[in-house]
Amino acid sequence: xxxxxxxxxxxxxxxxxxxxxxxxxxxxxxxxxxxxxxxxxxxxxxxxxxxxxxxxxxxxxxxxxxxxxxxxxxxxxxxxxxxxxxxxxxxxxxxxxxxxxxxxxxxxxxxxxxxxxxxxxxxxxxxxxxxxxxxxxxxxxxxxxxxxxxxxxxxxxxxxxxxxxxxxxxxxxxxxxxxxxxxxxxxxxxxxxxxxxxxxxxxxxxx
Numbered sequence: 001x002x003x004x005x006x007x008x009x010x011x012x013x014x015x016x017x018x019x020x021x022x023x024x025x026x027x028x029x030x031x032x033x034x035x036x037x038x039x040x041x042x043x044x045x046x047x048x049x050x051x052x053x054x055x056x057x058x059x060x061x062x063x064x065x066x067x068x069x070x071x072x073x074x075x076x077x078x079x080x081x082x083x084x085x086x087x088x089x090x091x092x093x094x095x096x097x098x099x100x101x102x103x104x105x106x107x108x109x110x111x112x113x114x115x116x117x118x119x120x121x122x123x124x125x126x127x128x129x130x131x132x133x134x135x136x137x138x139x140x141x142x143x144x145x146x147x148x149x150x151x152x153x154x155x156x157x158x159x160x161x162x163x164x165x166x167x168x169x170x171x172x173x174x175x176x177x178x179x180x181x182x183x184x185x186x187x188x189x190x191x192x193x194x195x196x197x198x199x200x201x202x203x204x205x206x207x
Contacts, residue, residue, distance in 0.1 A: 001055060001056070001175065001176065001177035002058065002087055002088070002089045002129065002177065003056070003057070003058055003059065003081070003083050003087040003088070004058070004059045004060075004074075004077065004078060004081075004087060004088045004089070004176050005058060005059070005060045005061070005089050005091070006023070006025060006027070006031055006060075006061045006062075006063070006064065006070075006074055006088065006089065006090045006091065007023035007024045007025070007028070007030070007060075007061075007062050007066060007090075007091045008020075008023035008024070008090060008092040008115040008116075009021035009022070009023050009024030009025075009067070010061065010066050010067050010092070010149075011025060011066065011168070012150075014185060015149070017115065017151045017157075018146065018148065018149050018150060018170050018184025019093050019135040019148045019149075019150065019151070019152050019160075020067060020148040020149055021093075021161055022064055022091075022092070022093040023038060023062075023090070023092045023093060023133065023134055023154040023159070024166075025048050025161070025164055026058055026091040026123050026131065026134075026164045026167065026168065027062050027091060028045055028069075028131060029164050029168045030060060030091075030168055030171060031049060031051075031060055031172075033168050033171055034049075034058070034060070034171070035051070036049035036050070036060065037049060038060060038062060039123045040064075041053055041066045043076065043077075043080070043139075044061060044073055044076045044077040045063060045064060045065050045069075045072055045073040046061050046062050046063040046065070046075065046077075046081075047061070047062040047064060048061045048071040049079065049102045053175055054075040054079025055105065055175045055177075058175055059077060059078055059081065059083075061074065062083050062092075062107075062156045062176065063115075065124070067114050067115045068114045068115070068117075068118060069118055070114075070115040070118050071115075071117075071118035071119040071121055071122030071123065072122060073074060074088070074090070074119050074123065075119075075122035075123055078123065083125050085125040085127045085191075086127055086128065086129075087127040087128075088128040088129065089125075089128070089129040089131060090115075090116070090119060090128060090129065091129050091130075091131040091133060091146060092113060092115055092116060092130065092131070092132065092133065093113075093133055093142065094112075094113075094132035094133055094134050094135060095113075095133045095135060095136070095137045095148075096111065096134075096137065097131075097132055097135075097136075098134045098136050099135060099136050099152065099156040099157075099159035099160050099163075100134060100159035100160075100162060100163060101134035101163065102131065102132065102133055102134060102163035102164075102167050102186055102187075103130065103131075103132045103165065103186070103187060104130070104131055104132070104167075104174075104179065104182060104183050104186055104187070105129070105132060106127070106128075106129050106147040106179070107126050107127045107128070107131075108118055108126060108130075109126065109128075110126075116130070116142065120178070129174075129179070131167055133150065133163055133164065133167075134160070134162060134163065135148070135156075136156065140169070146155055146207075152199075157194050166185075166186060167186045168181045169185065170185040170186050170189060173185065184185065186187075
């Protein structure tokens with residue numbers, strides 16, 4: 001069961017549409033689906049809301065600490081409500097997946113993502129769920145910082161929004177803790193259109 005949904009990003013209008021804020025986009029969509037409005041919560045260093053669901057109360061959180069200190073916000077709320085890491089889902093931008101790809105993962109390393117790095121440190125554990133929203137990779141490690149802090153091209157933004165919508169559709173399964181079915185729904189690729197049958201030259205079909 002998931003009791004805390006976290007979306008990672010940076011506060012402020014200058015960062016709002018940048019790749020690094022894909023987690024914020026996801027949490028905004030989750031809040032709309034659950035019918036709640038995020039509001040400043042100084043105790044948790046972020047914007048937060050509490051949703052009533054058939055599975056019980058669920059918290060939604062957007063840290064306002066800037067990405068590198070995301071764990072300060074997450075750990076503050078988790079400790080206050082005594083939520084174990086296993087009941088936390090963190091949505092974040094993922095360099096190792098292309099726009100249009102999204103994966104759910106439990107545990108593992110932070111792969112250099114500074115938001116995850118600080119959550120690891122503040123929770124004292126890597127055993128939480130991640131929703132990895134693909135943003136692609138610039139191809140050169142030295143360009144990563146500039147890349148994540150830039151806006152994606154319109155076609156890339158549309159692909160990311162599609163993954164946000166697809167994964168939010170699995171929210172009921174995530175909240176219920178039915179992670180296997182949630183993964184099947186989120187990881188499923190939309191069917192590709194069948195290619196038109198190629199014309200076969202006379203005599204070819206018999207060879």
